[in-house]
Amino acid sequence: MKYMLLIYLEEGALNEAERQACYAESTQLAHELYEKGVYVAANPLQPAASATSVRVRDGKRFVTDGPFAETREQLGGYFLIEASDLDEALDVAARIPVARKGTVEVRPVVELPGLPGR
């Protein structure tokens, strides 16, 4: 079963050196997960200031600046993994370096049968 690990962190919580260290550690983790057949995908995201939101209402497209979240912690990246149960997913989540400073939300993925690549 697939789990999405959503990584939330207060923006500016890491300085440049810490960010690079965090990327390096996350990359290392991704390789380990890949070896074990757990890894599906992972990426950090550009800051929330780079985000644009799109809504379509009554066929009309509305494009606005930024996300709507008002929490201090913002979505900053993700891991998508294949795990046998929640405990295994939680073990991976606890190893994501940002878990030590921010929050990792673990959500099971709904596997739609009709999607390509299955």
Add this chain to the structure above:
Amino acid sequence: MSDVVEGVRATLESLYRSESRQVLATLIRLLGDFDLAEDALQEAFTAALEQWPRDGVPGNPRAWLISAGRFKAIDALRRRARFDSSAAEIAERLQAAVADRDEEGLEDDRLRLIFTCCHPALAPEAQVAMTLREVCGLTTEEIARAFLATPPAVAQRIVRAKKKIRDARIPYVVPSKEDLPHRLDAVLRTVYLVFNEGYSASFGESVTRHDLCAEAIRLGRLLAELLPDPEALGLLALMVLHDSRRAARVSPAGELVLLEDQDRSLWDGGQIREGTALVARAFASGQVGTYAIQAAIAAAHARARSSAATDWVQIVSLYDMLLAADPSSVVALNRAVAVAMRDGPQAGLELIEEILGRGELVNYHLAHAARAELCRRLGRTAEARASYERALGLARQEPERRFLGRRLAELG
């Protein structure tokens, strides 16, 4: 014939009480689905009521019920398979699975059930509700009454928890050795919460809340038996020792009686012996935690033949251990009260004023009640009155309020 039916019915009622939770725990493992397992459990007992008067009570009723439950579930899945092809697959898999596993591992199923119900991914209220419902077999109405919630709210909590167990795939396992200490904490906390809910309300009117203490002790026994961790032993000891004083804690008029004023002949000697032996076992392991230390304090009180004969030197040193393990203000307050008993009210009062000065317990009624008590003993009546009034303003529970009111009146 009707005598036979009545006999079987009585047997089944007693089996339901003693075995149904074990049967359910195993069915959940076999079927992988809480709702399916609960339905299967009910159907297995219904089938027994039909068949046992005719065929006789089987030699191993639990194995019979598990097997019957499993076949009922396969039938239900086959019926469902007309609409859902995945149900057919599950039914095939269940059919192919070894029909009669030996009894080994069945006790583990109860532990699995407790750990799954207390998984930290579930909200604490849901952990308590799930444990009482699935492990103890309490009804939704009973849980609601005990926790002053409405039955629909409790039902909703349980439905949501079951859905999360299924959708997020919370595993039905006893955690691995590395994870065990952390996960056991949640289980012990849930059991203690159930106990306290019953204990702190035991002067209330509802009988169900008494039952909560009994349920918590039953769970504690199960944990201590299946997983003799020092903290599991410690928690069981603590609950048994607290429960040993139940008859003495409340006056015939329903008023709360302080430990020092209790009629010790009302304490349950059997429970005290059991609790004391459990404390010794926990301490013998060399790794005592907060439950075992609290139990040791309760045991020290239980050993004293009178309030005056209490070994305060030992109790203060146990509080020192507890404070090291759990450096909280409430523990510091309790230690201060013990110090007052060992070294006199002045020594205790200085500690309490230091704790209140840190500002952490200024809104905690028991801190002001303790200060009032020591001021009273020192003859500082005006200060005692002010602190009792402060405590009364903060206390919520009616018996405590009446107690503080009486003390205040006694000051004259």
